[in-house]
Amino acid sequence: MDFDLSDDQRDAAAGARAFFTGSVSTAAARAALEGTAAPAPGREALADIGFLGITVPESAGGAGGSVLDLAVVAEQAGAVLAAPSLVTAARAAVLLESAPDLAAQLADGSTAIAVLDGPVTGSAPSIDAADATLFLGLDGGTLVAGEGVVVPGRPLDATRGLASVRLTTRRVLAEDAGERWARARAVGAVVLAAEDLGAADRAVQLGVAYAKEREAFGRLIGSYQAVKHMLVDAWVGVEQLRSLVWWAAWAADAAPADAAPAELPLAAAAAKAYAAEALERAAETLVQVHGGIGFTWEHDAHLYWRRAKVDRLLLGDAGEHHDTVARLAVAGALG
Amino acid sequence: MDFDDTPDEAAYRARVRATLEEHDAELLHVRPGEPTDARLREAELRATQRVLADAGLVGVTWPREHGGQGGTLVQQAIVAQELARARVPTLVNHIGIGMCGPTVIAHGSDDQRSRYLTRLLRADDVWCQLFSEPASGSDLAALRTSAVRDGEDWVVNGQKVWTTLAHVADLGILLTRTDPTRPKHAGLTMFVVDMHAPGVTVRPLRQMTGGADFNEVFFDDVRIPDGERLGEPGEGWRVALTTLMNERVAIGGAGSDIGQSAEALAAHARDRLPALGADQQALARQAVGRALVAALASRYTGYRRFTALSKGGVPGPEASAGKLGGTAAARLVSDAGVRLLGDEAVLGATADGDETWQRAQAYVPGIAIAGGTDQVLRNILGERVLGLPPEPRTDKTAPFSR
Numbered sequence: 001m002d003f004d005l006s007d008d009q010r011d012a013a014a015g016a017r018a019f020f021t022g023s024v025s026t027a028a029a030r031a032a033l034e035g036t037a038a039p040a041p042g043r044e045a046l047a048d049i050g051f052l053g054i055t056v057p058e059s060a061g062g063a064g065g066s067v068l069d070l071a072v073v074a075e076q077a078g079a080v081l082a083a084p085s086l087v088t089a090a091r092a093a094v095l096l097e098s099a100p101d102l103a104a105q106l107a108d109g110s111t112a113i114a115v116l117d118g119p120v121t122g123s124a125p126s127i128d129a130a131d132a133t134l135f136l137g138l139d140g141g142t143l144v145a146g147e148g149v150v151v152p153g154r155p156l157d158a159t160r161g162l163a164s165v166r167l168t169t170r171r172v173l174a175e176d177a178g179e180r181w182a183r184a185r186a187v188g189a190v191v192l193a194a195e196d197l198g199a200a201d202r203a204v205q206l207g208v209a210y211a212k213e214r215e216a217f218g219r220l221i222g223s224y225q226a227v228k229h230m231l232v233d234a235w236v237g238v239e240q241l242r243s244l245v246w247w248a249a250w251a252a253d254a255a256p257a258d259a260a261p262a263e264l265p266l267a268a269a270a271a272k273a274y275a276a277e278a279l280e281r282a283a284e285t286l287v288q289v290h291g292g293i294g295f296t297w298e299h300d301a302h303l304y305w306r307r308a309k310v311d312r313l314l315l316g317d318a319g320e321h322h323d324t325v326a327r328l329a330v331a332g333a334l335g
Numbered sequence: 336m337d338f339d340d341t342p343d344e345a346a347y348r349a350r351v352r353a354t355l356e357e358h359d360a361e362l363l364h365v366r367p368g369e370p371t372d373a374r375l376r377e378a379e380l381r382a383t384q385r386v387l388a389d390a391g392l393v394g395v396t397w398p399r400e401h402g403g404q405g406g407t408l409v410q411q412a413i414v415a416q417e418l419a420r421a422r423v424p425t426l427v428n429h430i431g432i433g434m435c436g437p438t439v440i441a442h443g444s445d446d447q448r449s450r451y452l453t454r455l456l457r458a459d460d461v462w463c464q465l466f467s468e469p470a471s472g473s474d475l476a477a478l479r480t481s482a483v484r485d486g487e488d489w490v491v492n493g494q495k496v497w498t499t500l501a502h503v504a505d506l507g508i509l510l511t512r513t514d515p516t517r518p519k520h521a522g523l524t525m526f527v528v529d530m531h532a533p534g535v536t537v538r539p540l541r542q543m544t545g546g547a548d549f550n551e552v553f554f555d556d557v558r559i560p561d562g563e564r565l566g567e568p569g570e571g572w573r574v575a576l577t578t579l580m581n582e583r584v585a586i587g588g589a590g591s592d593i594g595q596s597a598e599a600l601a602a603h604a605r606d607r608l609p610a611l612g613a614d615q616q617a618l619a620r621q622a623v624g625r626a627l628v629a630a631l632a633s634r635y636t637g638y639r640r641f642t643a644l645s646k647g648g649v650p651g652p653e654a655s656a657g658k659l660g661g662t663a664a665a666r667l668v669s670d671a672g673v674r675l676l677g678d679e680a681v682l683g684a685t686a687d688g689d690e691t692w693q694r695a696q697a698y699v700p701g702i703a704i705a706g707g708t709d710q711v712l713r714n715i716l717g718e719r720v721l722g723l724p725p726e727p728r729t730d731k732t733a734p735f736s737r
Contacts (some may be wrong), residue, residue, distance in 0.1 A: 001336050001344075001408065003638040004646075068336065208721050223725035229713040235721060236656050243635035245630075250336050270628045322624030323617075328625050329601035330608065 003246065009072050016076035019049055024299045032083070032158035033306075039083030039159045039206065043131075047109025051077075051086060055187075056092040060103035062093070067187055067252035071194040071245055077200030080306055082129040083159040087315075091115045091188035094180065095136050095143060096305040099173050102134070102145060115188070117315070120144065120167040125153060127314060129163040137167060143177035152169040157306035160314070186268035189315045190248040193268075193275035196311050197241050200275075200282035203304045204234045207282075207289040214291075228288060234285040237278035244271040266325060266333045273321035276312035283308035338638075340413075347410055351417045354390050361435050364422045364553075369423045369669075371424040373503050374539075374547075380427035384458035387426070394432060394456045401440055402453040408645045428515065430500055431455045431462030435508045438578045439527070442566040447527060451506070463504035464578065465495040465528065465552060472704075473711045475510075476519045476572060480554060482511035482526065489513070491534075491557040497705070501537045501550035509559075511607075513568050513737040522735055523571030527563040534558075544697040552690045580650050582706055593658070594665035595695045595700055597630040600672055603692070607675040615677065622674055626667035633660040642712075652719040655712040662703050669695035 005013070011167035020041070028040035046052050054070040056062025063069075067090065074086040083296050092113050096103040114132035118124035120139045129135065130152040144167070152163035174180065177216065208231055211222030221227045248267035283305040287294040294301040312318065338566040340348060355362070363383045365371055373380060376514040387393050395411040397403020404410075436455050440445055452458045454598050471477040472535045480493025491511060501507065505572060507528050514522035530537070534557035604623045608616055637657050644650065672692035684690040717723045 001340070001638065003635070003642045004336065006336070074449050163384065163472055208723065211723055219727070220724045221461070222717070223726050225710070225714065225717075225726065228717035228723050229710070230720075231721060232659075232716045232724065235716070236731075237658055239653075240632035240636050242659055243639050244632050245634045246336065247631075250338070270631050273624070274626050274632055318625075319621060322621050322628065326604065326620040326624035329597070329623070330605045331680040332601075334598050334601050334627075 001299060003243075005072060005246075009069065009092040012069060013076060015049070016073040017079075020076045020082055024080060024082045026303050029083075029157075029159050029303045030047055030082045032301075033155065033303075035158075038131075040159070041082060043084055043109050043112055046082075046084065046086075046089075047107065050107075052109055053093075054086075055090060056096075056103050056107040057100070060096075060100040060107060062103065062107040065106025066249070067190060068246065068249040069100070070191060071249040074191045074194035075198035075201070075245070076196030078307075079202040081159050083304055084131070084161055085192070087188045087191045088114055088128045089194065090185045090191040093172060094184035094187050095151045095173070095177075097180070099145070099328075102173075105134075114161075114165070115184070116165055116167075120146075120148075120165075120170075121223065123165045124331045125162040128161040129165050131160040132161075133167065135165050136173075137165075138177065138181045138196075139167075141176050141178045142172055143181065144170045145173055152188040156183065157303075157310040158206070159307065160310055162310070178181065179263050183264070185262050185315060187252050187270045189272040189321075190252055192311060192315055193241065193248065193271040194245050196275040196279040196308075197238065197245050199304055199311075200238045200241065200279040200308050202233070203279070203282040203286040203301075204231065204238055206300070206304075207231050207286045211289055219291070230285050234278075234282045237274075237281055239279040241271070244274050247271070266328045269316075269321040269328070270325040272316060273325065275320040276318040279304075279308040280312055336423070338390060344409060344413060345589045348356065348413050348417065351392065351414055352420075354392065355417060355421045355423070358386050358390060359421070362421070362423050365424045366422070369424075372546075373427055373500060377427070378463065380424065381458040383423065384426045384428055387418075387423075387540070388457040393426065394436070395685050397436065397452075397456070398440070401436075401448060402456050412560065412641065427500075427503070428455060428458045428461050430464055431460075433655070434464055434581050435506075437581045438508055438525075438565060438574060441577045442525070442570075442574045443527075447565070460505040461500060461503050463498050463501045463507040463530070465498055465501070465507045465509040466575065466578075468494060468499045469496050473708055476523065477576070477735075478510060478512060478523070480509075480511050481515075482513050482524060482529040482559070484587070485515075485558075487557045487561055489524075489561065491526075491528070491554045491559060495552040495554075496540065496549075498537075498550045499548065501530065501552050505555040506577065507552075508532060508565065510571055511547070512735065513571075515568065518732050518733050519730060519735045520572040521569055523573035523575070525565040526559050527565060528559055532557050532559075542701060544694060544701070567678045579653075592630065592634065594698060595668050595672060595691070596715050597627050597634070597668070600630070600668050601684075602625060603672055603675055607677070611675070611677055619671070619674055620665075622671040626671040629660075629664040629667045633657070633664040636660055642679065650714050655715045656720075657701040659704060659709060661711050661717070662699075662709060665695075665702050666699050669699055672696070718733050 031037035032039040043065040052066045054064030058064040084298040092106050106113050111134050112132040113134045114129040116123040116126045117134050120137035135148050146167040146169040148165040148167040150163045150165050211227055214221050251263040251267040255288040287301045293299050351705045363379045363427050384636040391404055392414050394403035394408040395414050399405040468478045481487040482491045490580055507530055509526045509528040512522050534555040536553040538551045541547045542547045673696050718725050
């Protein structure tokens, strides 16, 4: 057994960290929320560095990489609240397996693509739909692509680009696509959990840093067990989430070839359920450790809190995924 | 990243499996989840370990010069998995193998190593660890059991508690205070003690589960030859840290389940869910799913730590996170297991006498205390991993006797 990243994946993570910290700041997330600037780094920049095509086949202009390759990059994107989400790239790459022309446009960023949750006659708020021009959806059991009328609501976290969409044109990409749709949603859940991992890790780091510099009652607040234990619990959550994200990404890559088709649904549901609560705890801890300053608009803490409150409900909440895990385990998915 | 055996690991696993099949009739077997009481099955448990030791399956990672196999952590894990698969219970001398033996290897004299280690691996001697006392649990360095030099011997008086296996043990490692005028950590000395020596009294300690897995041990003028000292006088704390580091890896440090396994809960849910009403089923599935996610998160985090160790890493304070996560998972797993019992959840056993889940539930408070309380582990992680400042302390530098 070897449950660790390869040297190449570590290098990729380091490169992604350098790219995201150099091109995105939390100021961008705040500006997007205030409506004064677009979220960073934006679709073109992500396409230029190749992140939108990591799991797109080389024949369609992508890198032909694994979901795990994408997940280690997504973690770094999550740490700085980057937009658009790599969840969209991951999910669309699966859905466009039989449409290399569109996959190529996904990878090179020439078309803004979003994947719709819920009915195509009026979708649920869907990631990155607000700025997209081409939408993928499931109509009955048929996978369709089309243009649509976009209705964004008032954003809670502007970096997610959420909007409801009603399709106005439809091109059929595949009949009987329910299975592919479910796999794409599971892969999307894994990558969402990876972005949440990065955000939660960063939130804990910010909380720890503040606890080492803020004094109260004559000493650093991080020396008080009440504060220390809260941060440790959040950190343990991050470490455990990292294990589930890696396992789920590995399962996503192993699923098509190996004889364990149930492992991706189980692992993806476990990772997404855990991510929802781990990021929420990390973000709430970040605010609480900062005290009053953490409750201000000018502080970054609420930007992570917003991401947590939104992401926990996207692609299924913890309750839905706990139910899925239980059903699959009862059916024998643990082996 | 690969969860499967390498060719070398697969070959080793096949050899282990063949060895276990060859000796199957000589080994004790238990049902899944069946407790093995060393009080009742001591002879069979010792015989089982002896067979395994002679077959080269005990002390896998120990150096060859000390009777071990000089193997890897991965091989150790493979042996553990295959023993579980063959339903062989935990080795009777697990405290000796995991904690006492490594301490003797690190700090014992050549004479002690040659007299003790091979016999330990064969369960010719069963070992226990005599650390905790009624007034020193989390604050272990506050212990009061005294050892006073008298000629070539030391004379020991005091009481130890929560001592696993003391009732069947032949030997123990004993942490004592030899110099109360020095600060608490500096006045300690470690010994190997003969549990059959005059003045050693072992009494079972009944815990809240109703069972008696632990003991109290009383020392009344027990004489220990100076040659049974482990390390120098006053060096006992450093010696004890060797034991404790090995303990943290042994408990939940490398992906082993604490309490009932995820698989056991899934099988239990398969049996019991259909008997619940529709609303209760939905709620029970939520509880089961949450518990399984926690158990898997803890297990895979252990696998990551295990990979790091097998690549040459040393057990560090991060292992405390494994026990913390494993305890949290055990709490959720046992709770979901009990809830699946429906109306029978308020009774001590089901109508057919099964108390698996009630017992698991009653063990959880002990799990959260033994081998480092949740709170002590959070302090360790906060200070040594996250780098947060310690709480101010007044007890570290003052003479213990003050």
